[in-house]
Amino acid sequence: MAHDVSPLARPFPAIPAIAGATPRVARAGYKDWGRCDLTYVELAPGTTVAGVFTRNVCCSSEVELGRLNVAQGQARALVVNAGNSNAFTGYRGREAVEAIMDQVSAHLGCAREQVFVSSTGVIGVPLPKDKARAGIEAALVAQPCDWEAAAKTIGTTDTFAKGATATAMVGGKTVTLGAIIKGSGMIAPDMATMLGYVFTDCAVAAPLLQQMLSAAAEASFNCITVDSDTSTSDTVMAFATGAAGNAELTGWDSPGADAFAAALNAVCRELAHLVVRDGEGAQKFIAVSVSGAVSDASARRVGLAIANSPLVKTAIAGEDANWGRVVMAVGKAGEPADRDRLSIGFGGVWCAREGLPLADYDEAPVAAHLKGNEISIEVDLGLGDGRATVWTCDLTHGYISINADYRS
């Protein structure tokens, strides 16, 4: 956290305690950080689990094991190591993860596959087993902490702690969701150097929780991009302790399932936005809304082509209403588009409609909009009913400074 706090930062929300999910932090000393870097969350027996993971084929052992073990549906603990991603470390990396699973499952008296591990940081250095062991020993006897401390501890290049919370009425009970996330660079669809965790006291059967989390990720984490790069470690998991006492949600038609899904969607969207708000070097938060596409999926791909374009992102950084670069990005998306039906606007003001610059285009309100730090780009393809919104940030000198200096 050596960099200045992002100008787009949001204050950490007041996340209440989540019954059945108890966070603790400790210092394993993976890097010379002088702060806690190991997060341990103990989960009550019966906690169900779901997860979505990076599609990067060079994924870490943590991701491989997580993807495998989430299928059995139960979780008793989560361990997050910050400062070393343990990715691309072969059998030694895998041994380090398995040692953590052994240590924690022995302590809790649970099955090994109910212990989930994530690691984030430098690639290619095996996680040191001795440091992990000592860190976990310290965490097991530490006092429980609040969610803000946990959010800070999972961070690496993050400039602020990120969390979200929501409640829902489920079968006459109020259930609470509390969530934390880390990530600022290497963010792209199919996720990011992004580790996100949602905890809830709602009782949800694991298969339904997985469906709900997958759907929520599609409209949140898979709609953000900072630099088009996809990490080897990206993980978002949901843990449902059931301590709220509601009748377990087992299907979309269970009473309260809609309310819980809406709360989960809201939390995931907020987490995704927070990651973009901490995009490396970000000065402006950008929403790209595409309408008139042949399908929603096509709209999203066009939106991401715009959101990933270095030329669009630098234009926004320069507060330049350079809609020509948006045209370029639409054209290169590989999706159906017709130059002569295309309309482009900024901040709700059209610059070009149906393939032509507007004759009476007044740049003043657009220029004023671009001086702010919440930017919207609107694109109408004029072809169909498909629509999507994706989120990104501008590309600035800060991104270069952070990534040309960050040491491997």
Add this chain to the structure above:
Amino acid sequence: MAHDVSPLARPFPAIPAIAGATPRVARAGYKDWGRCDLTYVELAPGTTVAGVFTRNVCCSSEVELGRLNVAQGQARALVVNAGNSNAFTGYRGREAVEAIMDQVSAHLGCAREQVFVSSTGVIGVPLPKDKARAGIEAALVAQPCDWEAAAKTIGTTDTFAKGATATAMVGGKTVTLGAIIKGSGMIAPDMATMLGYVFTDCAVAAPLLQQMLSAAAEASFNCITVDSDTSTSDTVMAFATGAAGNAELTGWDSPGADAFAAALNAVCRELAHLVVRDGEGAQKFIAVSVSGAVSDASARRVGLAIANSPLVKTAIAGEDANWGRVVMAVGKAGEPADRDRLSIGFGGVWCAREGLPLADYDEAPVAAHLKGNEISIEVDLGLGDGRATVWTCDLTHGYISINADYRS
């Protein structure tokens, strides 16, 4: 040309006169540049033509008409406007191009479709017809110029003039190729804000010239990337005047066809490298060589995923042997790869082999290599015989400065 000359610049080569192709330049005044901005090349009757064009679906009228008219195989003139791309300008843009074709074809007494027009610069402003007309009138009566003057005149944000030349023995005659190109940003496969022109006195039938140019582009222009953005105007054309007096090449088995194709390949590769060497903000020229892929096409896609990764490009800018970011880029390419067979090196020194950091890895020679400005990244996927090399440049503060300031 307001920016400092790229540190990767090459001196303009001594391109001889190409019999049958006569360049002239003039000042149309599309921008307040105080220099020539209109290039006119008159081509002898019987000149054959070939072209490859952007696949951006929002392409300019110049590209639409060029793609259409190249099919008839003959060219008498080329006009290149610098400072205004005339893209996304609807019917008014098209009228401006057609007016130029009318003016020049009337002057030469040729068919209108034998006049080829390119424009480069800002998108969305119709090319001013009056300025174009006066510029062409001036060019028609100007003294012929050398190829370096033409190369300078087609440039926009280029920091140096770019050209290449070669000769070949074809049927007992020495044929000469001279070529110029412009482009520095918005460079990506399927080309770039890139306008390139190859002139030769060799006699080549138009269908063969098209085949040869398409093949040469595949291994040159389609293997470079600066910022992953694809322009609406990209064009590479070849013009063969036939003035060398060789027996016309009509097929790949014509005597001398191999020699001519080799020279054309060499010229296209040099032009492509020069564009990367003038990549906006580039400080280092990077060759990414991928071997062991399941196919050559797969190797190229993996290479481009690496070459387009902002995290890899900033690591090279920072002279950081961050091979973990290369792992990440391989993994996100969407191509077959196996983490545990992957090897990565810089400057011919392996950092990781078969999925593991090398135990005896000596970073000193790699660090020394990365301090230079000609960088190589080697990736072996360990799966098959597919291989490819792609070229890019690093991502620096210079890129941000140029593109956050460049005015729409």
